[in-house]
Amino acid sequence: MKEYDIAVIGGGPAGMMAAITAGRDSNVILLEKNSSLGRKLLLTGGGRCNITNNKPIKKLLNSFDNKNFLKHSFYTLTNENLLSFFEDNGLNFIEEDDNRIFPETEKSSDVLKILEDNLSDVVISYNYEVKSIKDNFIINDEIKADRIIIATGGVTYPQTGCSPDNYFLTSQPITDIKYGLVPLITKRDLSDIAGVTLYDVTVSYRKIKVKGNVLISHIGLTGPGIINLSNEISKDLTYNLLENEKVEFDERIAIDLCPDFTRDELKEKFTQDFQDKGKTMVKNYLKMFLTNSFIDFFLDEIDLDGQTQLSRINKKSKNRLIENLKNFTFEITSFNDRLAKVTIGGVALSGINPKTMESTSIPNLYFAGEILDLHGPTGGYNLKIAFSTGFLAGLSAGEKQF
Numbered sequence: 563m564k565e566y567d568i569a570v571i572g573g574g575p576a577g578m579m580a581a582i583t584a585g586r587d588s589n590v591i592l593l594e595k596n597s598s599l600g601r602k603l604l605l606t607g608g609g610r611c612n613i614t615n616n617k618p619i620k621k622l623l624n625s626f627d628n629k630n631f632l633k634h635s636f637y638t639l640t641n642e643n644l645l646s647f648f649e650d651n652g653l654n655f656i657e658e659d660d661n662r663i664f665p666e667t668e669k670s671s672d673v674l675k676i677l678e679d680n681l682s683d684v685v686i687s688y689n690y691e692v693k694s695i696k697d698n699f700i701i702n703d704e705i706k707a708d709r710i711i712i713a714t715g716g717v718t719y720p721q722t723g724c725s726p727d728n729y730f731l732t733s734q735p736i737t738d739i740k741y742g743l744v745p746l747i748t749k750r751d752l753s754d755i756a757g758v759t760l761y762d763v764t765v766s767y768r769k770i771k772v773k774g775n776v777l778i779s780h781i782g783l784t785g786p787g788i789i790n791l792s793n794e795i796s797k798d799l800t801y802n803l804l805e806n807e808k809v810e811f812d813e814r815i816a817i818d819l820c821p822d823f824t825r826d827e828l829k830e831k832f833t834q835d836f837q838d839k840g841k842t843m844v845k846n847y848l849k850m851f852l853t854n855s856f857i858d859f860f861l862d863e864i865d866l867d868g869q870t871q872l873s874r875i876n877k878k879s880k881n882r883l884i885e886n887l888k889n890f891t892f893e894i895t896s897f898n899d900r901l902a903k904v905t906i907g908g909v910a911l912s913g914i915n916p917k918t919m920e921s922t923s924i925p926n927l928y929f930a931g932e933i934l935d936l937h938g939p940t941g942g943y944n945l946k947i948a949f950s951t952g953f954l955a956g957l958s959a960g961e962k963q964f
């Protein structure tokens with residue numbers, strides 16, 4: 563039997579960061595199911611790796627449902643600490659809109675390379691899937707560790723190594739497992755307008771509103787506005803991926819296509835413009851408010867002939883126009899689960915000490931990253947969770963006197 567101070571299970575960003583931190587003073591083994599580390603990390607940010615979000619720390623924490631839990635890890639490994647770790651290794655960063663941080667080289671492989679280079683003190687076992695952990699911390703009946711850090715990720719993109727089986731490696735309580743940051747499938751076929759982007763619209767589901775771009779795909783809707791809203795829809799629905807195979811529903815989302823105008827402002831503007839520009843065809847007039855390639859579809863949906871001159875539009879049609887500009891609805895029937903970026907739910911936070919990431923019921927067992935019941939919006943928030951909780955778990959397990 564091989565013996566180690568610490569075994570880290572899972573070589574994603576959380577596991578690698580935990581192993582690097584713990585490996586400074588302890589004898590650490592990193593066990594990875596794949597033949598290489600960080601498969602999901604390589605896909606992040608479309609291959610560019612949106613490594614974190616540079617909002618001030620208090621604002622950053624406010625973006626999460628579980629800010630109190632995350633507080634300690636975020637203050638232990640701040641954005642400054644995280645970025646200077648990579649900068650000290652020769653990788654600089656750029657900040658894009660919405661405080662999103664990317665490596666200057668725009669390559670997630672450069673982030674991975676630095677993590678790998680810093681694992682020189684750690685024994686790495688590739689193609690090693692952990693299937694069991696016995697009470698005496700014996701892994702797969704062949705490796706014994708004093709402390710174990712589980713960082714096996716969530717359930718989405720299974721081709722990167724994730725699996726729901728990992729939730730059952732220990733007796734730690736698990737919350738319902740759901741899709742997060744996931745495109746929505748609409749009842750209506752949208753192939754005619756696939757590729758159209760609606761810029762800076764407000765998308766709402768029940769009372770929740772999210773501002774952002776919406777991208778139309780052949781089968782539904784995606785883009786930051788939609789995938790951030792998808793987290794709220796997913797949390798609202800009752801299902802558990804550990805029990806149900808297919809998630810189907812009949813919900814409705816609304817898009818405010820003109821968030822800069824109130825209904826009253828639009829009404830006033832239309833009344834004036836319909837008089838002043840009476841000969842203008844409605845489809846040309848709408849260019850002021852809508853993306854060009856969306857106008858024909860929009861008019862078709864509200865049953866208004868695009869050739870109609872403004873002066874010929876009656877009060878009922880004018881009101882219908884305003885109502886749909888402010889509240890254009892889509893029926894949604896399921897998630898495009900193949901493209902879900904994160905998992906909502908996981909190891910229940912009530913069983914984890916947020917100051918150490920150690921289980922409160924099983925001493926010397928730690929968790930980090932997406933396996934925990936933690937998720938954030940799109941924009942670098944999820945890698946921030948992985949790196950900060952990974953660092954804290956590695957630090958606590960490494961410092962613990964055994």
Ligand SMILES: Cc1cc2nc3c(=O)[nH]c(=O)nc-3n(C[C@H](O)[C@H](O)[C@H](O)COP(=O)(O)OP(=O)(O)OC[C@H]3O[C@@H](n4cnc5c(N)ncnc54)[C@H](O)[C@@H]3O)c2cc1C
Nearest residue numbers: 572574575576595606607612692715723931932942944945
């Ligand atoms: C397409 C895509 C793009 C994304 N882009 C961004 C982005 O730009 N910014 C952002 O913040 N977030 C992004 N995310 C989310 C982010 O990638 C994840 O939140 C993050 O990778 C989670 O890190 P982790 O280490 O917890 O888990 P993972 O990265 O999933 O790593 C888990 C590791 O554990 C291994 N493993 C699993 N089970 C076992 C086992 N039983 N034994 C041994 N090894 C095992 C896996 O093979 C894997 O290597 C994106 C996600 C996707 C899918």
